[in-house]
Amino acid sequence: MAPPREARGTRLRPARERAFWPFLLPALLVYTLLFVLPSFYGLWVSLHSWAGPGSEMTWRGLDNYLALLRSEAFLRSFVNTFVLAVAGGGLVFGATFLSMVVLRHLKGRAFIRSVVFLPMIVSAIAVGAAVGFLLNPKGVVNDALGWLGVDAQPWLGPDLVFKCVIGGLVWSTTGFYIALMMSAVDSIPAHVYEDATLAGATRWEQFRHITLPLTWDVFAVAAVLWVVNSLKVFEIVIAFTTGGTPGTPPLQARTAAVQQYVSVSMNGVPELGAGAAMGMVVLLVTAVLIVLVRRVTRRDRVELS
């Protein structure tokens, strides 16, 4: 990520360079020992069959991975995660871009930005608890649809629930990306837009030819953040489906994180090897997706000089 830029006139005094390691080391140690090494340990576990400390760990080689490839539940959860990342990403950034067209000069824009961000700070568990209440077959949403003359929908049924999950996720996270992108928009000098208005550019054209190019770098990072976060989606699925019961969510709604939780923590002998293998596959996919996103969003840097 953020590539090291050539220092702009930075001349480091020797004193400051001497502080390099003392300043860096605590974070580096914690990160390496508690984050990076455990990841490698996960790799090791994924090559075994294991029910946890105290039980015997037997070598399986790549068998855990092969079993995953044959497991319909796992493949399904993977496709779901992918759909979530792509469809959800389209919706999130579609809404973000549209907001960028208008939010620069809309009355009450600061207020809008704040309130739209609000769902981001609400726990998914709380959202799910309230949502189950709203989306039941005889719940409030269907009542409201009834007034409008629309048929009641089985929102939380196996076929629709994942769409609801995506909707809920888009609702709760778009505010973050709007806030992020808008703060980039804020740093574009006003005179650029004034010139464009004089030249007769519409709002949409201003967005297309000024805002977007000038915030593209932030978007590239935001897109990576979205990919990373969408691969972790967990709570909201549990909350929309089985929250409150020891049951397992329907295959149609399982994400990779949920599938892993099912194999590691649900009733029954924990299958830590399989769980760790899933973690490794997710890591691999994350890496591939990040490379893809960077590829797609890469272009020459545009700067106002």
Next chain:
Amino acid sequence: MRTWQSRAAAVLTIGALALGVTGCGKKNSDSATGEKARESLVYRSTWGEAEPQAKIFKAALDDFAARTGAKVEVTFVGRKGGESMPTEMAAGRGPDLFDAATDNLATWQAQNLLTPLDDVLAAQVPGEGKTVADVLPAAVKTASSTDKGLGLVPHTIISTAVWFDAARHPELASAPPKTWEEFIAYLDKAKKAGRVPIGQDGTVNFYNVYWFYSALVRANGAGSLKALSADPAAWDRPEVLEAARKVAQLAKGGYFQKDFMATKFPAAQDAWAAGEYDLNLNGTWLASETKPKLGSGAKVASFQLPVGGKDSVEVGTLGWGVNAKGKNKETAKKFLAFFLQSKYVSQIATAADNIPSRADVPAPAHLAGVQKDVASATATHRTYDEAAADKSWWNDVFLPLHDQLISGKIDAAAFVAQGKKKAADHIASRKS
């Protein structure tokens, strides 16, 4: 292997904390030997503190502590709090006493966490002149055992039945359906009268599967469902298709409430309790769970799903296992015999609205029928016929497939064909 892991993890953590204290070398617990004189007992319970069971157990444990002088430490962690417990117990960190049930005995067993409790059977129930073996019915002992002997000491019997409100439907109380045809006839009649015959919390897949499981195992006896996870050829048996046809018939007949697959638990059972639906196929805990929603005049009653054949009755138990790696196994066993006194066990009926494990302690009125079914059963089977023990098959393969059957997405033949293929795939992936 074990030492290797602990060492690896230890190295990891030492570095992590940058404490560098490996040199200290003296095991702290060594110094604590002085306090061994007093008995103690640690119980971590997956019941919620506010539930009646928790109150009953707490009171009994207090009595036990007062009587024996043992130091009792109990925490009620609720269902979500118990998820990492097996892992902790396996690592030697768990409680002495834990909640176990028929349907998870195999899991505990597989992790070597069960202390065989056969010697508790021979123990005297304090002050009653009877042994534990005397007061527990045979089917209950079977349901609480593994192939290594008694695995848990039960306080509660659970089973599955079709529940209804006898005050609203006296005809079901006087003449419950005796055959599948009579059952369907009843459903048709209810539907024609404008009622919803069956309430089903369709988002809970392990409640949905009650239909197929009851249809198959009640007619064909223990082992008939279990076989489906272990042997693809078992799917070819005609009775499997027959049971699947029954479920498909229910799905097709529109006997469940509209959009039941989208019902957020516990909306359907609450609505059943409020009288919106006639029937609910569920466990013996249903009435106590829905108590606040039951009308004051409600008279909950039940009948067994009529599918003919062996007429096997589900007998499951809830009780306690003793941690094989626990520090106070003997004290734990003593408590188990202590709790089986009728003054405690009877509270399972009176305070917790469930069927007590002792045959000589009467169940609450609405469960008397099931208690009788259990007592008079000529054949019994365990909860889910132990098919849930292979959890990746159960959760990842079978329950999703059954959800498709009960929601009408696939027919009985497709269910059987896919079930067979998926069982074969699953077994192959295990071995690979």
Next chain:
Amino acid sequence: MTAVTARPRGTAPSRPLARLLGDVLVPRLTAIALWAWVVFNLLLVAWVGLQSLKDSGQVWTDPFGLPADPAWHNYSSAWQAAQFSSAALNSLVITGLGAFLIVAFSAPAAYALSRSERRLAGPLTGYFAMGLSIPVQTLAVPIVVAKLSLYTFMEDWVTGWWDDRITLLIFEVALSLPFSVFVLTGYMRSLPHEVEEAAEIDGCGPLRTFLRVVLPLARPGLVTVLVLNVIGLWNSTLLVLLIAPTPDQRTLPAALLGLYSSMQYSSDWGGLFAGIVILVYPMVVLYLWLGRRIVEGMTAGIGK
């Protein structure tokens, strides 16, 4: 000036359709949608608050009405049923201490990375950023193992006792480091160097310069990272369920989940909504207080 030279060619009156679309339809509709969204969010927050004051019957029968008689007891029953009191304390301590530690670890590191001319600085920045791409799933199994081993190790060899909440805190901090270091490094790069150089000329050591000059300058970025971490830690659920799931050790979201799963026995829906309020409203208040500042540091940190 690439962007501006790409300005559209035509003049205003000759393109009524483009005008209509680009100046009227798209902006208007978007504005309406945004306001609808705002209203929806506000109503939702208010609705949850209202629901929490109804008794369990009214919650179902009259979801949009005002509470007949404010049922404040919902709060006490929620507070007790799921042991919210200990959960609230756990949440406060873990969130507060965790967010502080995260900043305490990541700010000096970010400073070092952003200012050093060493060849290592670049790859090390990338090394931290790599953590962004490691999903928590990869770590779930090692974390469970480490938690158990750490407990045994500390109890047997070091302190004689241990508490899984400490393990939780340690891992929450470790897992938040990549994002925080990443954002702060970006932010610190955007800061002018002159002031600190002046401080050094005045004879301040690196630590003094950092504390007295750099930190105050970087305050918007620090606030952003702090607040985002506070929100993240407050809502973190999976890690809590894996490491410290018991009622006395868990945090508020896990307690709410516990309350949620006991609904089937108590049907105390008013209490459930009270639980949601207890979990959500503190963050809403914090956000109202600091919300504007969250965005300030964000672009500089992430975009540059």
